[in-house]
Amino acid sequence: MSDxxxxxxxxxxxxxxxxxxxxxxxxxKLLGDLGADVVKIEPPGGEPCRHVGPxxxxxxxxxxxxxxxHYNTSKRGVTLNLQTADGRRLFxxxxxxxxxxxxxxxxxxxxxxxxxxxxxxxxxxxxIMCALTPFGQTGPWRDYASSDLLHMAAGGEVASSGxxxxxxxxxxxxxxxxxxxxHMGCHFAYMAIMAALVYxxxxxxxxxxxxSIHEACALTTEAAVANYIYRGEVLRRQTGRHHAPxxxxxxxFRAKDGTYVCALVAGRLNPKYVRELADLLDSYGMAGDxxxxxxxxxxxxxxxxxxxxDDLVANFIASLRAEEVYHSAQARGFTxxxxxxxxxxxxxxxxxxxxxxxxxxxxxxxxxFIYPGEAAIYNGSPWRISxxxxxxxxxxxxxxxxxxxxxxxxxxxxxxxxxx
Amino acid sequence: xxxxxxxxxxxxxxxxxxxxxPWATRWLGAFxxxxxxxxxxxxxxxxxxxxxxxxxxxxxxxxSGNFNDTNVNKKSLSLNVRSAKGLEIVKRLIAISDIVLExxxxxxxxxxxxxxxxxxxxxxxxxYVSMSGYGHTGRHHHYTTFGPVAQAVSGLTYLSGLPDKxxxxxxxxxxxxxxxxxxxxxxxxxxxxxxxxxxxxHIDLSQxxxxxxxxxxxxxxxxxxxxxSRRAGYPPGNRTHWPGTPLVNNYRGPTVAxxxxxxxxxxEYNDWCVIVCHSDEEWQRLAQVMGAPSWTTSPKFATxxxxxxxxxxxxxHIEAWSMTVGKYELTERCQAAGVRALPVQSAEDRVEHDxxxxxxxxxxxxxxxxxxxxKVQNAPFKLSGTPASNHLPSPLIGQHTREIVEGLLGYxxxxxxAGFADGTFWPTKRARFPYMEEMLR
Numbered sequence: 001m002s003d004x005x006x007x008x009x010x011x012x013x014x015x016x017x018x019x020x021x022x023x024x025x026x027x028x029k030l031l032g033d034l035g036a037d038v039v040k041i042e043p044p045g046g047e048p049c050r051h052v053g054p055x056x057x058x059x060x061x062x063x064x065x066x067x068x069x070h071y072n073t074s075k076r077g078v079t080l081n082l083q084t085a086d087g088r089r090l091f092x093x094x095x096x097x098x099x100x101x102x103x104x105x106x107x108x109x110x111x112x113x114x115x116x117x118x119x120x121x122x123x124x125x126x127x128i129m130c131a132l133t134p135f136g137q138t139g140p141w142r143d144y145a146s147s148d149l150l151h152m153a154a155g156g157e158v159a160s161s162g163x164x165x166x167x168x169x170x171x172x173x174x175x176x177x178x179x180x181x182x183h184m185g186c187h188f189a190y191m192a193i194m195a196a197l198v199y200x201x202x203x204x205x206x207x208x209x210x211x212s213i214h215e216a217c218a219l220t221t222e223a224a225v226a227n228y229i230y231r232g233e234v235l236r237r238q239t240g241r242h243h244a245p246x247x248x249x250x251x252x253f254r255a256k257d258g259t260y261v262c263a264l265v266a267g268r269l270n271p272k273y274v275r276e277l278a279d280l281l282d283s284y285g286m287a288g289d290x291x292x293x294x295x296x297x298x299x300x301x302x303x304x305x306x307x308x309x310d311d312l313v314a315n316f317i318a319s320l321r322a323e324e325v326y327h328s329a330q331a332r333g334f335t336x337x338x339x340x341x342x343x344x345x346x347x348x349x350x351x352x353x354x355x356x357x358x359x360x361x362x363x364x365x366x367x368x369f370i371y372p373g374e375a376a377i378y379n380g381s382p383w384r385i386s387x388x389x390x391x392x393x394x395x396x397x398x399x400x401x402x403x404x405x406x407x408x409x410x411x412x413x414x415x416x417x418x419x420x
Numbered sequence: 421x422x423x424x425x426x427x428x429x430x431x432x433x434x435x436x437x438x439x440x441x442p443w444a445t446r447w448l449g450a451f452x453x454x455x456x457x458x459x460x461x462x463x464x465x466x467x468x469x470x471x472x473x474x475x476x477x478x479x480x481x482x483x484s485g486n487f488n489d490t491n492v493n494k495k496s497l498s499l500n501v502r503s504a505k506g507l508e509i510v511k512r513l514i515a516i517s518d519i520v521l522e523x524x525x526x527x528x529x530x531x532x533x534x535x536x537x538x539x540x541x542x543x544x545x546x547x548y549v550s551m552s553g554y555g556h557t558g559r560h561h562h563y564t565t566f567g568p569v570a571q572a573v574s575g576l577t578y579l580s581g582l583p584d585k586x587x588x589x590x591x592x593x594x595x596x597x598x599x600x601x602x603x604x605x606x607x608x609x610x611x612x613x614x615x616x617x618x619x620x621x622h623i624d625l626s627q628x629x630x631x632x633x634x635x636x637x638x639x640x641x642x643x644x645x646x647x648x649s650r651r652a653g654y655p656p657g658n659r660t661h662w663p664g665t666p667l668v669n670n671y672r673g674p675t676v677a678x679x680x681x682x683x684x685x686x687x688e689y690n691d692w693c694v695i696v697c698h699s700d701e702e703w704q705r706l707a708q709v710m711g712a713p714s715w716t717t718s719p720k721f722a723t724x725x726x727x728x729x730x731x732x733x734x735x736x737h738i739e740a741w742s743m744t745v746g747k748y749e750l751t752e753r754c755q756a757a758g759v760r761a762l763p764v765q766s767a768e769d770r771v772e773h774d775x776x777x778x779x780x781x782x783x784x785x786x787x788x789x790x791x792x793x794x795k796v797q798n799a800p801f802k803l804s805g806t807p808a809s810n811h812l813p814s815p816l817i818g819q820h821t822r823e824i825v826e827g828l829l830g831y832x833x834x835x836x837x838a839g840f841a842d843g844t845f846w847p848t849k850r851a852r853f854p855y856m857e858e859m860l861r
Contacts, residue, residue, distance in 0.1 A: 010613035022673065034609060053669035054641045066644055067671070070636035117804075136802070141776035145760045148672050149658060149679060153694040154762040156770055158658075158681065160591035161580060172681045173692055173764055174588040175658050176580035177672050183634055185800075187601040192801040192808075194608035195451045199426040199806050201615035207805030215782055215800030218770050222439065222567070222592035223486040226472045228767035229783075229795050230485025234690070235591075235767070240577065241568065243591040251568065252586060260586060262572035326573070330563040337565070339587055341649045342575035342635040343642040353558035356629060370643035375630030376606050377557055379536075380621030381613050 009035020010381035014197070015098045017041055017091075018075065022049040022179075023213060024104040024132045025071040027186035031100075031193070032074030033374070033383050039094065039399060040075045043082075044418050046392040056365075062392060063364075069389045073360065073371065077390025078399050079420045082113055086419045091115060093404050096123040099206075100193055102130050107137045117208040128196045128206040132189045136212035146213070151181035155217025160224055162237030164250075173237055184220050185213035240339075249309050252339065255322035260339040263317065263329070265309050271296045274308070280332050286316040346370070360388050396420050425452020426806040430611065431517040433510070434458065434494065435501075436603075437466045439567070439593060440627060441523030441551050442490045443600025448519070448607060449493025450799055450808040456517075456824060457496045458510060459817055462847060466490065467817065474791065481817045482790040482853070491814035492786070492796055497825070498818030498845055501532060505844045510534075512829050514542045518614075519607050523551035523599075526561040536622040545620040547610035551603045555626030565627050567593020574631030578649060579638065582657045583665070598634075599627040637671040658694065663731045674698060677727040678706070680735050681764060682742040684750055692764035693747045695738065695754065703727065706759045710741045748773065771795060788813040821845050822859040836860070 012035040018028035019041045032038035040047075049071075050062035057064070081087040092115070095101060101120070103110060110116050110131075117129045131137060134146040152158050152175040163171040189211045196207050218225075224243060227233040235243035240252030240262070249266035265277070278290040290312055294300045301308070317325050326338035338344075345351060356373040374383035400406045400420070414420045430453040434445045442457075449455040461481055470484035477483045497513075500506040511534075514520060520539060522529055529535065529550070539546045550556055553565030571577045571590055581588035606623040614620050632639070641647045649655075653665025660675045661667060669675055676698055684691045697703040700723065707716035715737050720726045727734055742750060747763035754761035765774060771783050783795035791813075799808035825831045825839070837860055839845040846852055 010609050013616070030605070052674055054637065054645060054647070054671075056644055058645065066640040067637040067669075070640050130801075135776050136780055139776045139779035141755075144755045144762070145758065146762070147696045147698070147760050149694050149696055150760055150762040153681065153692070153764045154770075154774070156765055156767060157590075158692070158694070158764045159690050159766045159769075161588055162591070163582075163585070163588055168582060168585050171582065171588075172658060173690075174580055174582070175681070175694070176576070176588075176590050176594070177655050177670060178576070178579045178635055178638065179672050180594075180634060183598070187598065187605065188800045191447060191601065191604050191608060192799075192803060194605065194612060195426040195806070195808075196803060198430075198608060198612050198615060199424075201612065202428075203424065203805075205805060207803055209801050209803050211801035212780065213800075214776060215780060215798075218765075218774075218777060218782060219797055219800055220594065220597045221767065222594075222597055223472055224592060224767040225771060225783075225797060226486035226489045228771055229489075230472045230474050230791070232768075236689070237588075237591055240587050240589040241591070242593070252589070254586070260572075262568050262577065262589075264566060264568065330560070333564070335564045335566055335569050337569035337573040339572040339577050339589075340575050341578050342632075342638040343648040343650075345575060345632055345639070346643065350554060350558040350560040350563075351629065351632070354555060354626075354629065356632070369640070372633040372636055372639050375602050375633065376623050376625035377555065378606075378610070378621055378623050380619055381617075 007380065007382055009384060010378060011036035014100065015039065016100045016102060017094055017098045019101070019103040019105065020132070021047060021104050022052065023134065023182050023185060024102055024189065025049065026182055027102055027132065027189045028075055029071050029073055030186065030190045033385055035381065038075040039395070040072060040077045040390060041080050041091070042077060042392065044079045044420060046079070070371065072389035074386045075390055076395040076399065077393060078396050079393040081419050082115065084417070084419045086414060086417070088113055088115060090400060090404065092120070092123070095120045095127065098124070098127065100128045100130065100197070102132065102189070102193070104132050107131070107133055107142055121206065124206070126200060126204065126206045128193060128200065128209070130189055130193050130209040130211055132185055132211045132213065134212070135214045137210045141214070148179050148181045149175050151213055151217045152176070154214060155181065156221040156224055157217060160221050160235060160237060160243040164239045167239045181213060181217050184216040185211065188216040249305065253314050253317040255317050255325060256319055257321045259322040261317045261322045261325045261336060262339055263313060263334070263336040265313055266305065269301050269305060269308065271298065271301070274301055276332060280329060280334065281312060281316045283328070284316065284320065286312070286319060288312050358385050360385050362388050364391065393420060424806055426803065427451040427453035430454070430519065432456065432519040432521060433514050433517045435520070435522035435524065435529070436551065437464065437523065439466065439490060439596040440599035441521060441603060442466055443597060444551065444603025444607065445521055446490055446493060447604040447808070450810065451806070455494040456513065457491065457494045457815065458501060459496050459498050460500055461498065461817055461850060464817065477791070485791060485794065488788055488791055488794070488814040489796055492810045493812050494815055495820035495824065496815035496817055497821050500844055503844055505839065505842070507533060509825070509829065509844070511542050513824070514539060514546065517543065517546070519547045519549065519611065521549045521551070521603060521607060523603070525564060526552045526554065526556045540620070545614050545618060547607060547614055547620045548622045549603055549606045549610065549625060550622065551599060551625045551627065553627050555629055556624045567596040567599070570595040570599070570628040570631050573628050575635045575638070576631050579635065579655050579671070581655050583653050583655065583662050595627050595631050599630060602630045641671070659731065661728055663729065667728070675728070676724055677731045678703070678734055678738055682735070682739045684742050684747040685745055687743065690764055690766045690769065691747055693742060693750050693761055694764065696760040698760065700724065702759055705757045706754065709753050709757045709759055784810070786810055786813055789816060816853065816855060818846060818856060
């Protein structure tokens with residue numbers, strides 16, 4: 001941080017109360033890293049998703065979950081037991097001075113504590129409340145239990161992903177990993193919250209948002225729904241490439257180093273593309289017969305698509321490291337990429353140019369760690385990780401005493417009574 | 421009942437095409453912003469080629485079903501921005517707009533004379549969102565992506581598949597959908613910032629880079645613990661752990677079993693369900709739902725470590741049962757007992773059979789002048805004060821040219837006709853659609 005006076009983030013000045021489990025914590029991170037003051041309210045003892053690994057040095061501990069660390073940057077943390085009268089009172093005080101409440105409780109839970117939107121709005125007409133839940137606040141599946149895998153299945157992601165029979169006979173459909181059902185829900189929830197915030201700058205009023213993870217996932221399979229609605233087609237799964245109504249040529253090729261390259265060739269084979277492809281392959285002496293003028297005839301290209309893709313392109317990629325194919329092809333304008341492991345990105349020069357990797361201090365450990373950075377560079381109001389994830393109740397005194405005015409002895413009593 | 425819209429009076433100049441950019445502005449439109457899509461038929465890749473035109477219609481610029489769903493809530497101005505006159509017109513439009521959004525390669529708008537610096541001269545507080553493959557900053561800014569390439573390079577593809585097999589990846593352009601999300605998120609964030617500070621800005625979004633943080637826990641396992649994802653048993657398919665390999669978290673949540681996809685009756689292509697037990701109690705409930713067969717009482721399945729160790733056998737037993745039940749019935753029986761289970765759903769399943777999506781009115785029919793009446797996807801959130809809505813079908817190409825050029829920008833009808841004659845609003849050698857003839861009368 002060399003800036004003497006760093007610009008504030010675009011959401012500076014907003015206070016968000018986050019009461020979120022693994023389904024919604026990413027939304028709080030999105031808001032916090034862009035400058036909002038996100039106060040994470042956890043039950044005494046901490047959120048259960050602090051128990052999700054991997055853990056620092058593989059030592060399980062609620063303060064050492066790397067998953068929790070990643071999804072809870074730029075937040076402050078307080079503990080509050082909403083099942084107690086004191087907890088509800090303090091929450092009411094916080095809600096009265098906050099801009100947004102993000103909550104992921106089962107539908108009806110906050111209402112049963114008289115902390116529903118209607119009640120909270122009485123003291124804060126500008127309040128925006130977003131309930132992000134697996135299925136929304138209404139409907140026959142409202143109270144169903146879920147998980148990332150379940151959402152990927154019902155949302156359609158699983159039905160679209162898997163293997164060609166030739167690659168893995170009898171393979172199951174595959175749910176892509178990484179917890180992306182939660183990401184899908186959180187992206188849409190962020191969008192809805194921001195729309196409500198923009199509207200509030202004009203109208204001065206808050207509102208209630210009922211967001212559904214299932215619906216977010218159901219919206220996130222590109223053209224699959226359109227294929228069905230307009231053509232009645234149900235798509236088939238294919239290895240490492242798009243679902244399709246019938247088989248399409250492969251786009252994933254094994255490189256010399258045993259990793260893969262995604263090379264989008266099929267569907268683009270016109271004479272110009274073939275000329276450029278021949279030049280690329282020829283620069284490694286691998287053009288085969290592709291420089292033959294006959295390949296400037298679209299009909300000849302069409303008749304030899306399999307030869308071009310399955311022989312020439314496949315052999316070319318098999319002769320080189322994936323990274324070399326990737327950069328050589330991109331330098332010549334081909335939309336190809338190496339199928340990388342996440343860790344391979346640490347050395348990516350382009351990411352370094354963008355200042356992507358962030359060093360985050362963990363003062364309690366006396367160590368700094370590298371975190372992934374921003375999707376987008378805001379040139380007038382930068383994204384930043386303002387602090388590592390909060391420790392359990394780390395900001396109880398700061399928020400409940402310094403900001404809400406409790407005395408230190410009251411704080412002690414609340415701790416003894418398991419309110420915080 | 422009258423409901424105000426969240427983005428009432430916000431105007432977006434939308435240069436975007438194909439999927440990611442249009443998916444971004446679709447949502448700004450759903451919130452009530454006026455989306456003016458700048459199009460040119462000679463290089464329109466969102467409309468053509470089309471693989472989603474109904475079988476009974478001719479494939480043309482106005483009959484792509486996927487284009488329709490991706491571009492509801494927008495207006496279309498056909499305009500040759502690569503001509504001096506076209507550029508002048510678009511500058512007049514930008515001067516009365518709030519947001520400029522595009523998803524071209526990194527230097528395209530700059531080459532047209534519409535760099536952020538130039539945009540600021542036209543509209544000082546403009547919010548400019550560029551959505552390019554690698555961003556406008558960084559040495560590979562000129563690299564290009566489609567969703568699958570962004571997914572490959574960022575590590576997302578690698579996280580999907582069975583161990584010791586090629587990556588299964590994502591069977592669609594997840595990062596066109598998600599890149600679109602980020603485009604809308606950036607635009608709304610920039611707009612909020614403008615409304616509260618009076619200042620616009622350039623938001624330099626990269627499709628590839630925006631994928632990277634989605635691998636957060638996997639990345640942190642490497643940067644903190646030094647453990648990479650290239651290891652035995654990873655990725656573990658639909659499981660949290662692959663039997664016989666080191667017990668390491670797989671970044672999807674807690675490590676538990678059962679956690680898999682299972683075939684269901686009658687065994688057709690998409691007859692699968694997923695079942696997950698997060699605790700011994702949930703496992704005991706599943707055993708009850710299955711009728712408490714004797715194998716479920718075996719001590720080796722009583723603990724989570726045991727179930728993980730004997731996962732092959734466990735999954736075989738569960739699938740022997742699941743194949744006797746339909747996926748929706750299985751879901752109801754499991755969920756009624758407090759067991760996590762849902763069907764694997766195709767698009768047809770979601771549109772036709774999913775009772776929850778039906779209840780939430782996820783797919784409501786809408787009339788389109790060329791395509792007719794078809795269901796359109798709705799928003800996954802309900803805002804009490806300013807609900808998102810689909811209020812316009814996708815525009816026919818150039819459908820709103822007259823409305824925008826004459827009505828909004830104040831050009832005369834004669835100037836509109838002249839612009840059609842000189843190739844500013846439509847290529848002179850290309851046949852016009854009947855509605856264009858109509859607007860020229």
